[in-house]
Amino acid sequence: MTRKARKANRRAERIDLLADVQRTFFVILVASSCGDAVSSADVSFPFDGGLVDAGLTDAGSPDAGPAWCRGVSTSEEPGADWACTETGSCTADYLAFRGKAAQWRKPVTAVEIDKRLSDIEAGSVEVLHDAVAPDALRDAILDKLNMRFLVEGLEGRPFGVKVVANAETEEYRETSLLFEDPYVGTFKGLLLKPKRGRAFPGIVAIHGHGDDAAAYRDTYHGSEYPGRGYAVLMRTMRAMNIDEHEHAVTRALLLDGFNLIALRAYETMLGVSLMRCLPDVDPDRIGLIGHSGGSSSGNLVVRLDPRVKAYVSDHQVNWHSSGEGEPYHCETAPSLYPWHDLINDFSTSETSVLQALYGYVTGMDEIWQFFAEKLR
Numbered sequence: 001m002t003r004k005a006r007k008a009n010r011r012a013e014r015i016d017l018l019a020d021v022q023r024t025f026f027v028i029l030v031a032s033s034c035g036d037a038v039s040s041a042d043v044s045f046p047f048d049g050g051l052v053d054a055g056l057t058d059a060g061s062p063d064a065g066p067a068w069c070r071g072v073s074t075s076e077e078p079g080a081d082w083a084c085t086e087t088g089s090c091t092a093d094y095l096a097f098r099g100k101a102a103q104w105r106k107p108v109t110a111v112e113i114d115k116r117l118s119d120i121e122a123g124s125v126e127v128l129h130d131a132v133a134p135d136a137l138r139d140a141i142l143d144k145l146n147m148r149f150l151v152e153g154l155e156g157r158p159f160g161v162k163v164v165a166n167a168e169t170e171e172y173r174e175t176s177l178l179f180e181d182p183y184v185g186t187f188k189g190l191l192l193k194p195k196r197g198r199a200f201p202g203i204v205a206i207h208g209h210g211d212d213a214a215a216y217r218d219t220y221h222g223s224e225y226p227g228r229g230y231a232v233l234m235r236t237m238r239a240m241n242i243d244e245h246e247h248a249v250t251r252a253l254l255l256d257g258f259n260l261i262a263l264r265a266y267e268t269m270l271g272v273s274l275m276r277c278l279p280d281v282d283p284d285r286i287g288l289i290g291h292s293g294g295s296s297s298g299n300l301v302v303r304l305d306p307r308v309k310a311y312v313s314d315h316q317v318n319w320h321s322s323g324e325g326e327p328y329h330c331e332t333a334p335s336l337y338p339w340h341d342l343i344n345d346f347s348t349s350e351t352s353v354l355q356a357l358y359g360y361v362t363g364m365d366e367i368w369q370f371f372a373e374k375l376r
Contacts, residue, residue, distance in 0.1 A: 068155040069277035080164045080178060082186045087212055088241035091249040093185025094263060098256045100183055104149050106257025113254050116334040120320045128338050134350050137342055138303055144335040147262040150183065151304055154269055158182065161274060171195065172226030179235070181270060184263050188236040189271065190217060193280065194226040201285040201375035202275035203232045204308075206268055208292025208315075209329075212236040220291055221364050228368060230375075231281050233271050237264060240293060240330065247327040260330040261319075264297040269305050276307060285309060285375040289367070291359065296331050299343060302351050310374035312367055314356045316344040 065072075084090035098105065119125050132140070142148040165176035177189040190213040194200060203225055207216040213234040216222045225232035239246045239260070250260045268288070276283035287310040290298030295315035302311040319336035336343070346353035354370040356362075 065277060065279075066283070068273075068283075071156045071158045072274065072277050073158065073160045074163065075160070076163045077178075078164060080162055082178060082188065084238070087236060087238055088210075088243060089245045090238035091245055093187075094239060094249045094260065095252060096185065097183060097263065098253065098258065101149070101258065104146060104257075106146055108255060108257060110251075110255065113251070113334070117320065117328070117332075120334060120337050125337055127341055129341055131345070131348055132342060134303070134348065137339070137348070140339055141300055141303055141336070141343070144339065145259045145262040145265075145300075145333065146257050147259070147266065150262070150266045151269065155273060159270060159273075168195075169223075172223070179267075179270060179274075181267075184267055187238060187267060189213060189274075190222075190234045190236075191231065192217070192223065192226050192234075193231040193278075194229060197229065198280045199282045200229060200231045200280060201287060201371070202278065202281040203230050203287045203289060203371070204268060204271040204275060205232055205234045206264075206288070206290040206294030206297050207234065207237060208290075208294050209240050209242050211240075211291075216291070220360065224364070230287075230371070231275065231278065233275055235267060235271055237267075237294070240264075242326050242329050244327070246329040250329050250332055254332075259333045259335075261297060261300065261333050264330055265300045265304065268297055268301050272301075272305060272307050283307075287311065287371050287375050290314065293331060302346075302349055302353060303343065306350070308351055310352045310354075310371055311349075312354045312356055312370065313346070314358045314360060316340075 082090075083092075116125075142151060159182065160180040162178040162180065163175055164178055167174040167176075171194070172192045173195055175191040175193075177191060179187050179189060181187075205216055205220075205222055207213065207220070211219070213222075213236040216234045222232055222234050239249050246260070253260050253263075272286055272288070275281050275286055286307055288298050288301060288308045289312040290296070292315050295313040296317050298311060299313055299316060302308055302313075317331045318340040319331065319333040320340075342348070346355065352370075352374045354367065356367060360367065
């Protein structure tokens with residue numbers, strides 16, 4: 001059974017369990033063509049802009065807020081949406097990235113890519129085992145993925161966040177967001193925060209293939225973070241279904257010397273940037289958690305981003321093949337293959353890392369304890 005099929009079975013089982021849980025929501029909803037889950041409700045709070053009124057840098061006040069937040073502009077646009085009709089086939093921004101980053105292109109031929117992959121399959125590519133310093137591993141990832149230009153100077157680089165909807169439950173406030181970045185375009189996020197208190201630790205959560213932010217909230221315990229005193233940001237990944245769309249955009253980026261997994265890692269780091277700019281989130285207590293393909297991104301982010309203070313991973317890959325019968329996709333990054341053992345050896349990470357079972361199948365107790373110890 002492929003990973004995609006295992007995920008579908010596990011998700012169906014979790015949804016059956018969740019059907020017995022009573023949830024009451026009021027949603028000021030974006031009419032979404034991208035399939036975000038919606039909920040019924042009986043309690044609400046006014047649409048107040050959420051981020052703007054909370055003190056995040058407004059587009060009209062670029063010098064407000066902490067120095068590292070001055071590139072972040074926020075606005076409110078109730079009901080705004082993105083142009084994608086299906087999240088899984090949402091590839092236009094990634095294809096456009098090749099032009100926006102043209103000065104960093106390192107073109108290769110399809111024959112060269114296939115040769116690299118076949119050499120790996122044949123066992124003729126050496127895998128590195130001798131530990132290197134964290135800075136050296138970070139440099140290797142940045143250079144092998146051709147993403148140094150994205151990461152260096154990240155804090156302070158302009159990007160926008162629109163507040164498009166608000167909702168409330170008994171335990172948290174939910175804000176629907178649209179991120180707008182000059183390199184990777186537009187993507188969605190859900191921000192959940194406790195209704196009381198300030199200086200929360202913040203968690204950025206990355207869903208896996210075939211899911212979205214709402215699925216992570218409802219299926220992988222995302223809605224439970226505010227009740228434990230955490231703000232949590234869950235983004236919706238684009239072109240993440242292990243299908244022909246993800247395959248096509250992966251191949252197109254590889255031909256120009258880029259990698260889809262690098263863009264996913266960059267988007268995650270934008271999420272970290274936003275969390276650090278929320279006035280009721282402690283910028284020095286930011287955690288990260290991934291599931292499946294989201295952990296593949298997170299496994300890189302934890303090596304690249306010292307702003308992350310604690311990380312939970314439930315999946316590792318070798319950057320060649322992550323599942324029998326799967327077309328190559330975001331986890332196909334042959335330039336990283338020689339480094340995969342070093343990347344996956346979390347004992348060398350400067351950030352605290354917890355390796356959880358896939359899908360957190362044994363429950364969240366160990367994860368809650370880990371975050372409590374590392375972020376409190």
